[in-house]
Amino acid sequence: MAADDTNHQMWEKLGIDLAKHDQLLGVLPTIYKQVYVDSQQNRPKGMGFFEFVIGDVHGIRIKELVQAKADGKMIVGTFCLYVPDEIIVALDGVSIGLCGGTNFSNYAIEGVLPTNTCALIKSALGFGFGKICPYYAIADILVGETTCDGKKKAWEVLAKNKAVYVMETPQLKGRTQARTHFIDELKALVKQLEDVSGKRLTAEKLRDAMEKISKKRAQLRRVYETRKANPPPISGKDSLLVSQIAFYDDPDRQIEMVGKLADECEERVGKGEGVVPKDTKRILLSGTPQAVPNWKLHDIVETSGGVIVCEETCTGTRYFESTYELKGDTVDELLERIADRYLGINCACFSPNTARTDDIVRLAREYNVDGVLLYTLSFCDPYQYEAVSLENDLKKAGIKVLSINTDYASEDAGQIKTRVEAFLETLQ
Ligand code: SF4
Ligand code: SF4
Numbered sequence: 001m002a003a004d005d006t007n008h009q010m011w012e013k014l015g016i017d018l019a020k021h022d023q024l025l026g027v028l029p030t031i032y033k034q035v036y037v038d039s040q041q042n043r044p045k046g047m048g049f050f051e052f053v054i055g056d057v058h059g060i061r062i063k064e065l066v067q068a069k070a071d072g073k074m075i076v077g078t079f080c081l082y083v084p085d086e087i088i089v090a091l092d093g094v095s096i097g098l099c100g101g102t103n104f105s106n107y108a109i110e111g112v113l114p115t116n117t118c119a120l121i122k123s124a125l126g127f128g129f130g131k132i133c134p135y136y137a138i139a140d141i142l143v144g145e146t147t148c149d150g151k152k153k154a155w156e157v158l159a160k161n162k163a164v165y166v167m168e169t170p171q172l173k174g175r176t177q178a179r180t181h182f183i184d185e186l187k188a189l190v191k192q193l194e195d196v197s198g199k200r201l202t203a204e205k206l207r208d209a210m211e212k213i214s215k216k217r218a219q220l221r222r223v224y225e226t227r228k229a230n231p232p233p234i235s236g237k238d239s240l241l242v243s244q245i246a247f248y249d250d251p252d253r254q255i256e257m258v259g260k261l262a263d264e265c266e267e268r269v270g271k272g273e274g275v276v277p278k279d280t281k282r283i284l285l286s287g288t289p290q291a292v293p294n295w296k297l298h299d300i301v302e303t304s305g306g307v308i309v310c311e312e313t314c315t316g317t318r319y320f321e322s323t324y325e326l327k328g329d330t331v332d333e334l335l336e337r338i339a340d341r342y343l344g345i346n347c348a349c350f351s352p353n354t355a356r357t358d359d360i361v362r363l364a365r366e367y368n369v370d371g372v373l374l375y376t377l378s379f380c381d382p383y384q385y386e387a388v389s390l391e392n393d394l395k396k397a398g399i400k401v402l403s404i405n406t407d408y409a410s411e412d413a414g415q416i417k418t419r420v421e422a423f424l425e426t427l428q
Contacts, residue, residue, distance in 0.1 A: 014137040021132045035299045046261035062134045074197040077139035081314045090209035091197045097247030100124040101294030103408040118380040119407040145169045147349040173350045183339045206334045216251045217320035222262035227309045231274020233265040236308025237298045243315045244292040281306040287375030289314035304421045310367040348382035357393045370427040371400040378407045
């Protein structure tokens with residue numbers, strides 16, 4: 001039987017709308033080819049693996065998840081960095097990031113979500129409601145969180161369609177009570193996931209999982225480090241793809257394959273080999289997360305004569321920068337380490353969040369950027385509010401800034417390209 005037939009049978013068993021799903025898989029390769037293949041040269045050879053993974057986005061990995069489920073593993077769908085992978089992995093589960101990066105699925109949330117909802121929420125829920133995402137379909141439970149208002153209300157809508165557990169994330173930073181509350185919430189999450197998985201969390205399992213997830217993050221950090229070179233050995237588009245895949249691929253395989261890519265990038269830096277000419281204008285992109293296949297801004301910048309060398313986003317540095325010591329003899333002690341690590345992520349949903357400005361200024365210096373692109377999605381209040389103050393703060397720090405507010409539609413791509421080209425012209 002051909003792979004296509006077996007995949008169709010697998011998707012059908014998962015309740016997928018095959019006609020719509022075929023349409024989706026029909027357009028993705030064309031977009032990928034335009035963005036990744038036609039417009040780039042001299043990419044690292046290690047990108048071949050990531051190209052293969054994205055080319056078979058709903059095939060092999062879904063087969064692995066079907067098998068994992070048959071082996072008694074729980075599959076957990078998440079939508080935010082604040083839901084710790086470590087806990088899921090320690091309970092012998094699989095964590096899958098379910099945020100959506102295309103407006104293909106918007107038809108499915110008409111009359112379900114208000115139109116002034118951010119593109120990320122619309123896309124993620126659309127994939128679920130439209131039955132076009134096998135990852136969503138196969139998940140035993142979805143874990144939401146109380147970050148932005150849009151997500152908080154989205155979980156109520158989602159719960160009509162699927163088992164959802166909502167974890168309360170604090171809104172304030174730097175208060176002892178917020179930390180204590182977050183630790184309590186992590187304990188409640190453990191209890192919930194123990195019930196779903198039928199397994200019990202032990203300190204040993206949690207420490208092992210923390211070690212594994214730390215190794216995975218460390219490999220991404222290595223790739224990012226190489227992007228500080230001039231010329232960078234890897235494009236922003238390729239780095240973004242690597243981060244996006246890290247949200248749903250097997251962590252052990254990621255450690256190996258991102259590690260190999262990091263080796264190659266380090267070698268290229270040693271030889272002065274770049275993916276773009278030396279002194280190409282270097283851009284740091286900061287803002288809302290970019291879920292697969294949201295490559296819009298990266299593509300615009302990198303086809304306008306610039307290169308993105310760092311992302312201060314949840315699909316960038318926020319994913320791997322903060323760390324913890326692997327110390328602790330009890331589950332409670334380890335959960336405190338996890339809580340402190342996660343509370344060190346500077347997401348705009350928190351108040352006050354001045355540490356994010358510090359992060360961007362630091363990263364702009366470390367990556368020696370020529371300018372910062374502040375990226376917000378329409379109807380995303382937290383990041384739009386911060387973009388205004390950030391623009392002022394960064395300018396005061398002598399950093400050139402361009403703010404772009406957009407969504408997943410392609411209609412404004414020409415206009416954004418004109419603004420990006422003009423911005424690149426202004427960079428010395
Ligand atoms: S931007 Fe904030 S709410 Fe969104 S995934 Fe990142 S940490 Fe979570
Ligand atoms: S992009 Fe903004 S509005 Fe959308 S889910 Fe993330 S924080 Fe919420």
